[in-house]
């Protein structure tokens with residue numbers, strides 16, 4: 016890093032980040048200008064901090080690439096727009112880099128950002144700018160804008176008793192991948208599924224078509240599962256003032272593919288499904304009189320009464336990820 020100026024580094028990064036039609040003015044001025052097609056801007060941001068959200072070297076020896084961190088940063092930001100029923104229009108990315116960071120790592124991060132945008136189908140989105148700075152830890156912060164394309168946003172507060180709870184995307188796979196990375200054994204001990212589960216942790220695949228589809232289908236509440244099904248379901252329960260009762264039988268299909276890895280690690284696959292975040296699937300509720308949109312599977316129903324998450328009507332002690340818990 017030391018040998019390049021900020022301008023020289025930016026000159027290497029920007030060619031790796033193609034622009035889209037929503038950009039009225041790209042990088043080069045003090046700020047970019049992005050179209051807001053329906054007059055409203057959906058906006059959010061997320062940060063990845065070295066040794067908190069990712070580690071450059073894992074206990075099993077895996078080295079986290081810039082590509083993976085770039086992909087994940089884009090994916091979790093795009094997912095938050097998806098969770099509102101919107102589609103992303105732009106990302107701005109701030110990189111805090113320790114001086115020893117190789118230039119190739121930064122270029123790789125830019126490639127990962129671009130690959131996630133394209134690979135996840137965020138057509139119309141691109142990186143329009145950001146910031147480069149020095150620090151003691153690697154930090155990747157991205158802010159994302161999006162459009163609702165005339166749709167109503169889907170909030171957390173609209174779930175009502177009798178509505179169906181449904182999930183799009185995967186549950187528990189990223190948590191299984193994290194457990195494999197944090198384990199002493201090598202990846203090959205887990206067979207071919209080990210590689211796939213680790214990929215789910217490093218390069219999550221939020222179902223970006225499902226958010227707008229849910230909004231069009233009349234979803235009453237929605238969020239992306241970033242901190243675990245139980246914890247995130249609790250957020251809908253609290254915001255909506257209802258109970259969310261999850262059906263363990265319906266959740267079994269998410270746990271079954273994880274059972275081999277769980278047995279090797281001596282844990283329960285269902286704990287990853289209920290408590291593991293970072294797959295960035297969608298959890299939504301729908302009025303009972305409509306068919307679920309493509310990509311969604313029913314996993315429970317909304318109940319009247321206390322804002323509580325239950326499993327087959329029983330309370331669960333399981334919690335998901337909380338950044339500030341010890």
Ligand SMILES: [Mg+2]
Pocket residue numbers: 094095098238239241
């Ligand atoms: Mg979210």
